[in-house]
Amino acid sequence: MLVYPKAQTKWLWIIAAYLFLAGVGGGAYLLGVAADLIGGEQWTFLSKAGIILGFPCVAIGAALLIFDLGTPKNFWRAAMKPGTSWMARGVIILSIFMILGVIHIAFWIWPFPNVLEGAEGARQILSIVGAVFALAVMIYTGLLLEASRPIAFWGAAILPELFLVSALSTGLMGVVLIGSIGGAAKTTILTFEKIYILLNVFELIALGFFMQATHRVTESRISAELVLRGAVAPLFWFGVVIVGLIVPLVLVILDVTILGGTVAPIAASICALIGGLFLREVILAGGVHAPLKAGRFEYMLTNV
Amino acid sequence: MSTNVIRYGFVIDLKRCYGCYSCTAACKAANHTPKGIDFAKCIQGEIGTYPSALRQMLPTLCMQCEDPECLTVCPTGATQQDENGIVTVDKNLCMGCKYCMQACPYGQRHTVDEWSTYFPDAETREMDPYQLYAKSKWEEKYGYGMAAKCDFCIVRLREGKEPACVEACPAKARHIGDLNDPESEISILIRRERGFQLNPELGTNPCVYYLPPR
Numbered sequence: 001m002l003v004y005p006k007a008q009t010k011w012l013w014i015i016a017a018y019l020f021l022a023g024v025g026g027g028a029y030l031l032g033v034a035a036d037l038i039g040g041e042q043w044t045f046l047s048k049a050g051i052i053l054g055f056p057c058v059a060i061g062a063a064l065l066i067f068d069l070g071t072p073k074n075f076w077r078a079a080m081k082p083g084t085s086w087m088a089r090g091v092i093i094l095s096i097f098m099i100l101g102v103i104h105i106a107f108w109i110w111p112f113p114n115v116l117e118g119a120e121g122a123r124q125i126l127s128i129v130g131a132v133f134a135l136a137v138m139i140y141t142g143l144l145l146e147a148s149r150p151i152a153f154w155g156a157a158i159l160p161e162l163f164l165v166s167a168l169s170t171g172l173m174g175v176v177l178i179g180s181i182g183g184a185a186k187t188t189i190l191t192f193e194k195i196y197i198l199l200n201v202f203e204l205i206a207l208g209f210f211m212q213a214t215h216r217v218t219e220s221r222i223s224a225e226l227v228l229r230g231a232v233a234p235l236f237w238f239g240v241v242i243v244g245l246i247v248p249l250v251l252v253i254l255d256v257t258i259l260g261g262t263v264a265p266i267a268a269s270i271c272a273l274i275g276g277l278f279l280r281e282v283i284l285a286g287g288v289h290a291p292l293k294a295g296r297f298e299y300m301l302t303n304v
Numbered sequence: 305m306s307t308n309v310i311r312y313g314f315v316i317d318l319k320r321c322y323g324c325y326s327c328t329a330a331c332k333a334a335n336h337t338p339k340g341i342d343f344a345k346c347i348q349g350e351i352g353t354y355p356s357a358l359r360q361m362l363p364t365l366c367m368q369c370e371d372p373e374c375l376t377v378c379p380t381g382a383t384q385q386d387e388n389g390i391v392t393v394d395k396n397l398c399m400g401c402k403y404c405m406q407a408c409p410y411g412q413r414h415t416v417d418e419w420s421t422y423f424p425d426a427e428t429r430e431m432d433p434y435q436l437y438a439k440s441k442w443e444e445k446y447g448y449g450m451a452a453k454c455d456f457c458i459v460r461l462r463e464g465k466e467p468a469c470v471e472a473c474p475a476k477a478r479h480i481g482d483l484n485d486p487e488s489e490i491s492i493l494i495r496r497e498r499g500f501q502l503n504p505e506l507g508t509n510p511c512v513y514y515l516p517p518r
Contacts, residue, residue, distance in 0.1 A: 010402040010415075070400020070415055070449025077380040077399055087403050088379035147377055149506055150409040290409060292362060292502045294318065295516055297349035299362050301411035303342070 005222045007232075008151065008287045008304045014068040016281035019141045020170070021061030022094070023163060023276060026137035027171020029054030029101060031192070033127035033134075042185050046192065048109050049178040050171070054130075055101030057174075058137065062094055086143045093140055097133040104130060138167035151287040153223035156213045159283070162206040169199040170276035173248065173269035180265045189265060193252045196272075200249045207240075207279075218298065219290040227286040236282045244275010311389045311511065312456050313483035315490040315499060316363055318517040320477035323348070323361035330472030331365075334457060336438040336445075339420040343412070343454035344469045360517050363478070365469065366391065366412040366454035367502065367510030374404035374413060374451075382451070389483075389511055390458050398450040405451070409506050414452045416442070456480070483511060 032050020035043040066075045078091040104126055107115035116123040142160025149155060172192055179189050214224040227236050251268035255261075291298040323346060331337070331344035347362045372391050375383045382397035383404060405413040419439050423429070431439070446452040457467035461480075465471070470478045481490035490513070493499060499513035 008406060010405045068401075070402070070417070070451075071398060072400075074380065074397065074399035077382075077397060078401070081379060081381045084381065085377040085379050085403065087377070087401060091379070148403075148406040149373060150503075151406060287406070289411060290503060292347070292364070292410065294349070294360070294362055294500070294502060294514055296351055297358075297360050297362070299347040299349045302347070303340075303345060303414070304405060304411045 005226070005288060005300055006302055006304075007223070007226060007285055008289060010304065011068075011284050011287075013281060014064050016277060016284050018061040018064045018068070019163070019280040019284075020277040021057045021064070022137050022141050023167030023280075024170045024174050024273065025054045025057030025061065025101075026097070026134040027167040027169070028057065028174045029097075029104075029171070030131050030134040030138075030168070031172050031175055033131050035188075037124060037127055039188070043188055045182065045184040046175055046179045046188050049182065049184070050175045051101070051104050052109055053171070053174050053178065054134065055098055055105055058094060058098055058101065062098070086140060086147050090140045090144055093133060093136045097130070097137050100126065100130040100133060135164075138164050141167070145283070145287075148287070150219075150290045151223075152217050152220035152290060153214060153287050154283070156210055156220075158206055158210050158213060162203070162210050163280075165199055165203045165206050166276050166279055169196060169203055170273055172196050172199065173272040176265050177269035177273070180262045180269070186260070190256055193256050193265065193268075196252055197249065197256070200245060200252075200272075204245055207245075217290070219288045223286040223288045226288065227282055232282055232285045235278055235285070239278035240275055240282055243271050244278055245272075248272040248275070309387050309484065310482045311484040312368065312461065313389075313481060313490055313511040313513065314365065314456070315479040315481070315493045315513050315515060317475075317477040317479070317493075317497075317515040318360060318362070319515065320475045321361050321363055322475055324474060326472045326474055327363055327365075327469035327478065330468040331454070334460075334468035335454075336441040337414075337452075338416055338439075338442060339422050341414045341416060341452070343414070343452075345411075362514075363469075364410060364412065364502075365512065366456070367410050367508070367512045368456060369508035369510045371508050373407040373409060373506070373508055374453075377403045377407040379403065388458075390455055391453070392455050392458070393446075393451045393453060395445075395447050395450050400449040400451070402451075409503050409508065410510070412453055415450065416446070416448055416452065418448055419443075 028050040032047045036047035066072050069075055078088050082088050082092055139160050142163040145154035176189055176192050214220040226232050248268040248271045251264045255264040289301045289304050291300050325346055327344045328342050328346055335343055344365045349360045349362055351358050368389050368391055375385055380397050380399050382394045385391050460467055467480055470480050479490050481488040494513045497515045499515050501510045501513055
């Protein structure tokens with residue numbers, strides 16, 4: 001019999017906000033450079049919107065991460081041993097991404113917009129290198145959790161993919177939000193929204209796979225029960241599924257088909273962004289450590 | 305590891321343990337841990353339903369794994385393993401990311417944000433000298449915002465004494481010894497009484513063995 005199933009309490013909202021912001025920053029930057037590389041003249045606004053989101057989001061996330069440390073003054077030591085863990089490698093990935101993001105913003109948008117505007121080749125190289133690191137930022141957030149082996153809920157192979165899809169969709173909606181407020185061309189926003197419909201469906205499928213992959217072992221079955229029926233369930237069903245996925249999907253479909261205007265995309269993107277934050281929190285709050293097994297007895301850890 | 309080096313190991317005899325929490329209390333006294341932090345926690349387990357229900361205590365401590373998960377994930381190199389297999393945290397290197405707490409399968413990593421006490425009127429009253437002593441000892445050894453853990457009382461071991469929890473156990477359920485020596489008391493106990501490790505499937509190879517309950 002299991003007594004007092006309890007999820008981990010060490011990483012909650014601050015880490016969830018960091019995982020979310022890293023996702024939004026990476027996703028928005030990736031879509032921004034993609035729009036710049038593939039699209040034409042009319043894509044410039046959304047492209048710049050994406051690139052301008054990249055650095056600040058990741059930087060705020062990294063600041064939250066440092067704030068959550070027990071000993072913030074030692075944070076730089078994390079970058080010293082990349083061979084140890086995904087946290088150490090992540091610090092290096094984040095640092096390089098932030099440097100590239102600052103360069104991209106400084107020499108294309110503000111305060112020196114003309115430097116990269118003229119040098120098309122240099123901008124493309126920077127974009128491609130930056131995109132690789134943006135992808136790494138998005139995927140590493142899932143790998144970070146996966147390294148915690150006693151928490152089987154975080155060990156699902158689809159978790160990094162779920163985070164990647166969520167990062168892309170929230171990043172895209174961040175771009176749509178800035179584009180709609182800033183008055184970007186409606187055709188470009190509609191194209192982004194069509195991509196969002198696809199990403200949203202992928203995310204729903206990934207979330208479904210993630211949940212169905214959890215009932216293999218005791219601790220992840222407890223996690224799933226916690227998320228689907230237990231203490232985390234209201235946040236999951238209302239925050240992630242309804243606000244984060246269904247509402248934006250309906251709003252975006254309406255916007256693409258009949259509505260038009262700017263209200264629907266703004267509302268949809270705010271909902272999708274909040275849902276992305278809730279998704280990270282739900283995954284963190286559902287992390288239950290494996291029980292200790294001694295003969296027929298199973299002991300739940302209560303101090304984690 | 306070569307066999308002529310001591311590899312400290314524990315044997316906890318579950319059929320002798322009756323759950324008196326002496327180990328928890330002795331550990332607390334020896335390591336000066338603040339409120340809520342137990343390096344030697346006892347967990348209660350139950351199976352079955354009345355009238356065929358069973359209860360069994362599980363005294364835990366850091367398993368000093370041969371291949372520790374906490375060492376694997378530690379991004380700063382603060383977690384270290386000495387030649388006797390004892391895993392320690394260098395408080396000058398730890399940044400308090402709590403990754404080891406997520407990675408440890410046995411819940412034996414702890415962190416303290418600030419000193420706290422069990423006394424209800426702690427805010428209004430000045431701390432007595434005993435608490436001040438404990439607080440200063442904790443700060444000297446572990447500090448705040450870092451990972452702290454059991455180290456098999458390595459200082460006592462080097463002085464030739466037993467760890468505090470072993471010394472305190474009234475049921476003589478805890479034994480410490482050298483796992484590399486096949487003729488040591490604990491090696492013989494593990495062989496004769498089918499000692500087992502907790503959650504061996506994670507491949508950490510803990511140095512704490514349990515003897516099965518009756």
